[in-house]
Amino acid sequence: MALLNWNAGYCTGNTRIDDDHRALFERINDFHYAWQQNRDRKDIARVLDRLVEYAEEHFAREEEIMRVCRYPGLARHQAAHEALSAQIFVLQGHFAEGRIRIDRDAVDFLRGWLVDHILAEDMKFSAYVESGAEPSARQPVSDIDAV
Numbered sequence: 001m002a003l004l005n006w007n008a009g010y011c012t013g014n015t016r017i018d019d020d021h022r023a024l025f026e027r028i029n030d031f032h033y034a035w036q037q038n039r040d041r042k043d044i045a046r047v048l049d050r051l052v053e054y055a056e057e058h059f060a061r062e063e064e065i066m067r068v069c070r071y072p073g074l075a076r077h078q079a080a081h082e083a084l085s086a087q088i089f090v091l092q093g094h095f096a097e098g099r100i101r102i103d104r105d106a107v108d109f110l111r112g113w114l115v116d117h118i119l120a121e122d123m124k125f126s127a128y129v130e131s132g133a134e135p136s137a138r139q140p141v142s143d144i145d146a147v
């Protein structure tokens, strides 16, 4: 069974952000699967690299959408993304250098790394857009496809 299963509770209402989040779920599931299959270190490193690369692209896209919407929480959100990047770079680096083995804790860490951020932080942006607090953001959030 997949580690992460998408459901409506993860939807921010912005199709571009939600598509990215779904893709990140898939990459974390790929990582989990590679670990479960006991694949060799190089294979797992490649899967992890793909996840990190996509996460970086996603963070930039999401921040651009927030900028277009004049989201007042943008600076705080960027700081949260920077912290997430720093955490995953440490994991990636330690694994590449052979300083850690991937174990259940690492898999659970990655799951929380993404899911906690979506539910705690990305949902604040969703609520902001839905509230119509900023005139430029009053269009349905699903129509905002800035990037």
Ligand SMILES: [Fe+2]
Pocket: 062, 077, 081, 117, 121, 122
């Ligand atoms: Fe985010």
